[in-house]
Structure formats: C-alpha cells, structure tokens
Amino acid sequence: MGVHYPPNHLQPAFAPWRRPLPATEQAGKEILSLPFHQHLTETDIDLVVSALAQALKTSGGA
Structure with a gap:
C-alpha cells in the first residue's frame, strides 16, 4: 500500500x-507510485520488485 x-x-x-x-x-x-525512502528494507525492496515484475508480466508490458 x-x-x-x-x-x-x-x-x-x-x-x-x-x-x-x-x-x-x-x-x-x-x-505509478513506487516507494522510495531511506527506511525500505531489503525485504521491502524485494516485495516491490516482485510486485512490479508480476504487474508488468500480466499486463504484457514485459
């Protein structure tokens, strides 16, 4: 969120x-608003990257 x-x-x-x-x-x-701030953890970053990759895959954007 x-x-x-x-x-x-x-x-x-x-x-x-x-x-x-x-x-x-x-x-x-x-x-598209992506979270970018100094408190992101590696886990947060992995989650964002995975969600973005999945969204691109399902939309035909990648």
Whole structure:
C-alpha cells in the first residue's frame, strides 16, 4: 500500500483556481507510485520488485 497524491489542481487548497486540465487528470489516473525512502528494507525492496515484475508480466508490458 502506498500514498498517491492527486494532481495539484484537484487538491482542496487549489479549489479557487480549479479548472479542467485533461492531460494532467489522465496522467493522475495512470501514474505509478513506487516507494522510495531511506527506511525500505531489503525485504521491502524485494516485495516491490516482485510486485512490479508480476504487474508488468500480466499486463504484457514485459
């Protein structure tokens, strides 16, 4: 599980300036967020790599 943030223009703080940004909104639906931080263990890294490899395999991306 991870955290993925929606595009900035859809954040509540930017509501007064909200306008459609279709390319940004589409990218926000397709973006992949991977965990990268100093507290990842070797086990965590192995899990992420395995999950990514499996996702690519099942999607035909690899």
